[in-house]
Amino acid sequence: MRPIPYKGNGKHIFISYAHKDSDKVYPIIARMQADGYNVWFDEGIDPGTEWDENIAEHIDSCSYFIAFLTANYLASNNCMDELSFARDLDKDRFLIYLEEVELPRGMQMRLNRLQAIYWNRYDSTNPPFNKLYAAPGIEVCRDDYRTAQPTPDPTPSPTLKYVTRYCMKCGKILPEGTGPMCPECLVKQRAIDAINRARPVQPTPQPTPVQPTPVQQTPVQPLPQPVPVQTTFHQPAPMNAQGKRLKKRSTALLLCWLLGWFGAHRFYEENYVMGVVYLGLLFAASFTQGISVIGMLGLWIYDLVMLYRKPEFYY
Secondary structure (H helix, E strand, O other): OOOOOOOOOOOOEEEEOOHHHHHHHHHHHHHHHHOOEOEEOHHHOOOOOOHHHHHHHHHHHOOEEEEEEOHHHHHOHHHHHHHHHHHHOOOOEEEEEOOOOOOOHHHHHHHOOOEEEEHHHOOOOOOOHHHHHOOOOHHHHEOOHHHHOOOOOOOOOOOOOOOOOEOOOOOOEOOOOOOOOOHHHHHHHHHHHHHHHHOOOOOOOOOOOOOOOOOOOOOOOOOOOOOOOOOOOOOOOOEOOOOOEOEEHHHHHHHHHHHHHHOHHHHHOOOHHHHHHHHHHHHHHHHHOOHHHHHHHHHHHHHHHHHHHOOOEEO
């Protein structure tokens, strides 16, 4: 049976839904109307009136706002405008999820503060109308709400408003004056606690003491004394009795072999006269190439033999 929108000036519920979801929404509206709730939806717009203006007036005049969220709802600009307008007017809102949808991050941040029911998670044979009717503020939209209210006492006493509470285990509505769990869940919890108390307590194993490892005292060996190094580098040549520095034979031999034609060994011995003689013979050999060469060769051989016969240091 197709529901008929509410017509009147009383408190009513505004239904926001996508037309593609009418086959899921209309049965819920029909059940709510059968239970005495005044429900209005967009099928009640009078022909010839402006659609946007009519929707805005009914949202402004409604006492409760219910949105049926689906993928079709999120894709509809009109539905999103209705939800935003109800939020701007600070209306009491309630969300009913007909299917699993992923909300945009900004919308999820705003809607997480609202009460909601995931209708699709309940058995179709036992829909959660009791949770819907337990939402705070929705009771004012029933036909018998005014007649069911008691006559106020001329001298009212302050009373506390009862807030609907749910069982922390199964989610059922708790009657007033009960604890955080319903009687059935409380019996189950007590049975679980009794089983846990009956279990033997396993003793905690004591940690094995750690034996300290003895430290071996190693005697300290004294460091070896450094051995003085006898350096033989750059020792000056010894002196003779007259205080003059002696010449080294190996140096003289090296000069004689390499630069003997120029009299280098004679200049090393400070015998400058013979050094000049070598240079003179070398100059003469460049012109005569005879006696001078033989004379310089004989002189060079003589000096070489005499150097081999001298001691390491001589003068």
